[in-house]
Amino acid sequence: MDIRAVNDLSFEEFVNIFGNLVEKCPIVAATVWSERPFGSFTALEKAIHDFIDHLPQSGKEGLLRCHPDLAGRDLQRGTLTQESRVEQVAAGLDALGSEEASRMERLNDEYKQRFGFPFVICARMNDKATILHQMTERCQNEPALETLRGIEEVKKISSLRLHSIILVDTPRL
Ligand SMILES: NC(=O)N[C@H]1NC(=O)NC1=O
Secondary structure, eight states, X not given: OOHHHHHTOOHHHHHHHHTTSSTTOTHHHHHXXXXXXXXXXXXXXXXXXXXXXXXXXXXXXXXXXTSOOTTSHHHHHTOSXXXXXXXXXXXXTTSOOHHHHHHHHHHHHHHHHHHSSOOOOOGGGOOHHHHHHHHHHHTTSOHHHHHHHHHHHHXXXXXXXXXXXXXXXXXXX
């Protein structure tokens, strides 16, 4: 797929293809579509990041709350989105030992209790050891800083998802 093909997409097609760049937040793609034509994929990526950065605090927290727990119930029940499942499996979160699993569950709960939104990290840029380490460290942060940390991770996740879509020769186009 090239950027010209992207610029030719209807609203429905665009949201269909890019609607989960930010987990369960198709509003991001729905908003960014209006900014066509994009000069490059970098410009599309920037439009997505700018939309996220300009959200008010409540919107940033809302985005974070749309993310599933890492190694949580959705992974166990098979109810993750396809994107999230691939990312969590890539980080080895489907193969935790029982001690690791209970540690992650405890840290997920502790984090949510402290900040009011789930711990978010770009799983494809980490593995289970670095995720557990980051969870422990970031639990110590101030809430305002932690919203920003989480949002930086959301942007990394969206960029990797965008690059995966670009690399795949989408048969719909
Ligand atoms: N909670 C959380 O970080 N979730 C995610 N991270 C990631 O890379 N994919 C996700 O669904």
